[in-house]
Amino acid sequence: MSAYGAAVMMGSCHQNVWTKGPRGIRPKVLAPAAFWRRHHRGVSFGAPCRASNVEVSESGGTDIAPVNTIVDYPLSEVDPEVHELIEKEKMRQFNCLDLIASENFTYRAVMEVSGSCLTNKYSEGLPGKRYYGGNEYIDQIETLCQERALELFQLDEGKWGVNVQPLSGSPANFEVYTALLSPHDRIMALDLPHGGHLSHDFKRRVSGTSIFFESMPYRLDESTGLVDYVMLKETAILFRPKLIIAGASAYPRDFDYYRMREIADEVGAFLMMDMAHISGLVAATAVPSPFKYFDVVTTTTHKSLRGPRGGMIFYKKDTVHGVDLETAINNAVFPGLQGGPHNHTIGALAVCLFAAQSPEFKINQLQVIRNRKALEEILLQLGYNLVSGGSDNHLVLVDLRPMGIDGARVEKILDMSSITLNKNSVPGDESALVPGGICIGTPAMTTRGFKEADFRLTVDYIDEGVQLAIKANSCVKGTELKDFMDFVVSPDFPLKESVSELRRKVQALTNKFPIPGV
Numbered sequence: 300m301s302a303y304g305a306a307v308m309m310g311s312c313h314q315n316v317w318t319k320g321p322r323g324i325r326p327k328v329l330a331p332a333a334f335w336r337r338h339h340r341g342v343s344f345g346a347p348c349r350a351s352n353v354e355v356s357e358s359g360g361t362d363i364a365p366v367n368t369i370v371d372y373p374l375s376e377v378d379p380e381v382h383e384l385i386e387k388e389k390m391r392q393f394n395c396l397d398l399i400a401s402e403n404f405t406y407r408a409v410m411e412v413s414g415s416c417l418t419n420k421y422s423e424g425l426p427g428k429r430y431y432g433g434n435e436y437i438d439q440i441e442t443l444c445q446e447r448a449l450e451l452f453q454l455d456e457g458k459w460g461v462n463v464q465p466l467s468g469s470p471a472n473f474e475v476y477t478a479l480l481s482p483h484d485r486i487m488a489l490d491l492p493h494g495g496h497l498s499h500d501f502k503r504r505v506s507g508t509s510i511f512f513e514s515m516p517y518r519l520d521e522s523t524g525l526v527d528y529v530m531l532k533e534t535a536i537l538f539r540p541k542l543i544i545a546g547a548s549a550y551p552r553d554f555d556y557y558r559m560r561e562i563a564d565e566v567g568a569f570l571m572m573d574m575a576h577i578s579g580l581v582a583a584t585a586v587p588s589p590f591k592y593f594d595v596v597t598t599t600t601h602k603s604l605r606g607p608r609g610g611m612i613f614y615k616k617d618t619v620h621g622v623d624l625e626t627a628i629n630n631a632v633f634p635g636l637q638g639g640p641h642n643h644t645i646g647a648l649a650v651c652l653f654a655a656q657s658p659e660f661k662i663n664q665l666q667v668i669r670n671r672k673a674l675e676e677i678l679l680q681l682g683y684n685l686v687s688g689g690s691d692n693h694l695v696l697v698d699l700r701p702m703g704i705d706g707a708r709v710e711k712i713l714d715m716s717s718i719t720l721n722k723n724s725v726p727g728d729e730s731a732l733v734p735g736g737i738c739i740g741t742p743a744m745t746t747r748g749f750k751e752a753d754f755r756l757t758v759d760y761i762d763e764g765v766q767l768a769i770k771a772n773s774c775v776k777g778t779e780l781k782d783f784m785d786f787v788v789s790p791d792f793p794l795k796e797s798v799s800e801l802r803r804k805v806q807a808l809t810n811k812f813p814i815p816g817v
């Protein structure tokens with residue numbers, strides 16, 4: 300029996316009518332919504348009777364009821380199971396100290412658009428050139444989004460264009476490669492263990508980029524923790540890449556854009572900047588803008604920019620190396636790699652780009668930098684070793700190896716203490732699974748209202764967690780990471796109380812700061 304049949308046989312379907320009240324036209328539910336709560340378990344499709352104009356009898360026959368009875372119930376009634384999990388995630392976000400450099404809290408208005416009717420519309424193509432009808436408002440929304448994107452980054456629309464349809468950062472990058480390169484063409488990007496991103500390249504053929512293109516990484520100078528531009532230049536002269544990529548997932552310093560442009564020109568390569576991590580900072584002019592130097596700039600929209608999950612590709616309108624970037628990139632997005640744009644995301648992005656032009660956004664991004672400075676200062680005072688000695692942006696990379704502990708073990712203890720960050724490779728690391736460092740970012744907690752004093756306290760808590768991890772590691776039997784992971788969650792973990800105490804202190808701090816939009 301179908302889930303639909305099973306559900307409706309347990310009781311009659313709802314009959315609903317629309318009523319006009321003080322809050323406008325709303326559904327009046329005639330049958331108790333609790334019906335679904337009682338029966339939802341074991342029913343694989345949560346709300347078959349939302350369009351509840353069909354009555355199914357015990358014998359399976361149907362009587363057609365009047366139309367106009369299509370009613371939406373709230374998630375809590377349609378699917379209490381998913382609703383409850385979202386509520387738990389909300390509490391987790393509220394309680395935890397989110398130090399993941401690529402995360403942020405978006406605006407209520409952005410979430411409103413993400414959950415709007417824009418999700419219903421197909422609009423393959425670009426504004427004014429669609430494959431479907433009914434796009435008069437969608438066209439206006441996408442055009443507005445493009446205009447705001449160019450405005451935010453102070454780009455002349457005669458010289459730069461933007462595609463706002465990429466579904467996220469990795470697809471945006473792959474769309475650029477599809478536009479500019481042929482299979483097996485050569486790419487140079489920052490090595491993954493030195494802070495690069497999987498979508499740029501990696502020696503192991505695990506990402507689309509490394510499967511379809513040939514890559515040669517450039518790396519950090521391990522003695523300074525800075526990009527080794529000499530090595531990049533020498534390698535580029537030998538390897539002759541068709542594309543050189545700047546930008547990273549875990550690099551605390553500004554890239555030398557000028558130098559990268561020189562190298563790209565010398566070897567005749569396209570030059571692309573992936574500013575995913577820092578696009579909010581660039582928008583607020585809190586770090587240097589890459590646009591003057593690059594042919595193409597990609598970004599995610601959900602990191603420092605605080606928007607919905609998505610991506611953008613900015614391209615020069617001039618022909619570069621004989622390629623019309625605008626046509627090539629737009630065609631790579633659709634029909635190359637995507638179908639219908641996610642209009643709810645594009646609408647939400649338009650709102651985020653509007654908000655990013657406000658004085659409040661600029662203040663927020665400058666505070667991100669001030670908070671990172673406070674974080675960096677206290678970590679250095681406590682004797683922590685920072686890759687490159689510090690940072691220019693929103694994150695610091697801590698090398699824990701001199702303390703005799705690794706990022707994986709520290710990440711675990713901090714996670715148990717409601718401090719969320721990620722383990723990270725540091726130059727010289729041998730294992731990606733048990734890397735020697737942690738990455739700490741300031742955007743998310745700055746959005747919640749943290750100032751320098753809160754980040755100073757944060758460092759105290761991180762330090763307490765690191766000391767607990769070191770202590771736990773000295774008590775564990777066995778040397779494998781798994782031994783440690785099992786030990787710290789076992790009933791006889793001797794530091795359980797200390798971890799709980801740290802968690803209590805962390806939550807006392809985080810609970811003072813609301814989450815926007817939630």
Ligand SMILES: Cc1ncc(COP(=O)(O)O)c(C=O)c1O
Nearest residue numbers: 401467468469496547548575599
């Ligand atoms: C520099 C950089 N580019 C691209 C991406 C990929 O973005 P997404 O996860 O949206 O695909 C990331 C993700 O963290 C990133 O750090």
